[in-house]
Amino acid sequence: MANMAKVSDKLAILPALPGCYLMKNEAGDIIYVGKAKILKNRVRQYFVGAHDYKTQKLVSNIDDFEYIVTGSEKEALLLEINLIKKHTPPYNIMFMDDKTYPYIKLTKEQAPVLKVVRNTKDKKAEYFGPFPDSGAAWQTMRLLNRLYPLRKCRTLPKKACLYYHLHQCLGPCIQEVDETLYQQMAQQIRKFLKGDVKDILDQLKSEMDQATEELAFEKAQEKLELIQAIEHVTARQQIDFKDRKDRDVFGYYFDKGYISIQGFFLRGGKMLERTLSITPLYEEADEAFTSFIVQYYQQHPYPQELLLPSEYGITQLSEVLEVKILQPLRGDKKKLVDMVQKNAQNAHLQKFELMERKQNEKEQAMRELSHLFQKEIHRIEIFDNSHISGTFNVSGMVVYKDGEPSKQDYRLFKLGQYISDLDSMKEVVYRRYFRLLKEDGRFPDLLIMDGGSLQVSAAKEILDALEIPLTVCGLVKDDHHRTSNLIDSAGNILPIHRDSPLFFLLTRMQEEVHRFAISYHRRVRSKALTKSILDEVDGIGDVRKKEIWKKFKSMKQLKAATIEEIAQVVPQTVAENVYNLLHNPDQSTDSAYDEL
Structure with a gap:
């Protein structure tokens, strides 16, 4: 349940004004952002009376809240959208831009x-x-x-x-x-x-x-x-409207704690169909629908007309969106709105069971993990290193929150000179958590090392030196380099059934951190291999570098050129810099040449 001792005093002084509220969990993370016509009434609703399962789940994670008073409902809606974009709270409906169409x-x-x-x-x-x-x-x-x-x-x-x-x-x-x-x-x-x-x-x-x-x-x-x-x-679509106007049509359907939002897009009279979202619902359906549409048009151009269901209140949208909004009651446009509503319902019914099953499996995996370590686990960090024979030594860290990847929290590390895999692991663990100590950052509930007892011991050694009581475990692999079990910091094997949701979650996490680390390694390696000695010269960028290689063709020709010949391509002072770097490397202030 929510921490009533902490929130009760704030509830008593909530103003009867419009604004936004930010719900926080015990770690101080913002988990939900909402808006209200009257803050006093809306926020209190979360802490009194009975709720459905989804809302109860949100309320159980609330430890504290903040609020911001605005001058109007319109300002509250716009502020809510900006806060959602900034904090990406897990319980809010969000328009995910990575799924936008071209x-x-x-x-x-x-x-x-x-x-x-x-x-x-x-x-x-x-x-x-x-x-x-x-x-x-x-x-x-x-x-x-x-x-x-x-x-x-x-x-x-x-x-x-x-x-x-x-x-x-x-x-x-x-x-x-x-x-x-x-x-x-x-x-x-x-x-x-x-x-x-x-x-x-x-x-x-x-x-x-x-x-x-x-x-x-x-x-x-x-x-x-x-x-x-x-x-x-x-011929991909048939023309339904002879006026060839650009129209967007949105509808939604909600049931069992989920909302399905669907949109039809007509461009030049041609209809394109697209299911936009099927998401857990933690607020009123019309509020979630409004939030989604406003977020959508912050990233997409307006059509000539926006068609919406007649039973939906459009006052807030009319104030915020610069588009003509229609709610047809008859005719072809009404049929189109009915169609998008029906499609939203059909998509909801078809996909609800699958969505709910995935949600339940994710929750089951997190419950099993929490049971293994006898503590509540919500945030997990996992590391993986990548190098080739000690060169281009890098590390990647991925973060999972309640079983979902939190990509805005991912981090990349370019490591120092390679000594051993364990030393690299110690370096990245030290850099990550020493920085969190200095910045008073958010520590994970569980640190997972992509390796067995040696990697866990190496991480534990650093954490003990920093006096950070962080739970650490490792991913034990079988003979085929596949995840088989977990090992804790005491060396105990924590068996995981291969058919369990936790096993599949750990496998996905291992694949994700490996992908993330090796992708960074390839970028670093590619950049180093394409690096030119001319990159070390002040006054030379991509354009001048191309001009130099265009004239001299090779390093041998460039080194044989005089300052005057080089100055035919670049300014005199830059030509002198190039000549000095090639012929007097010891006098160069940039030691990078010696490494080349």
């Missing part, structure tokens, strides 16, 4: 470019989408780049590239291009992406027929392939 971006530069992107925050561009899958977006972009000779390069080169010679670019790098040509192409691209492809199809069919008559069969085949590609791309 858009096609048309830049508004003098020589515009088409790109496939997931970030739509650049206000100086147009966006078309979302697309149902990244393959469809890339296929459409490649098709448009074949149809319209837009610029393909990120920055203008100093000479024409292959696209220019293939007549797929107008060559703004070597010649002036009439802006009206780009404007006309941009307008045709807009029409295409809104589903109006009749003109381009008619033109291509005419060109194909003419090429056939002239016996230019390769050219005719090329036109036919373009026609088929356009028909394939545009």
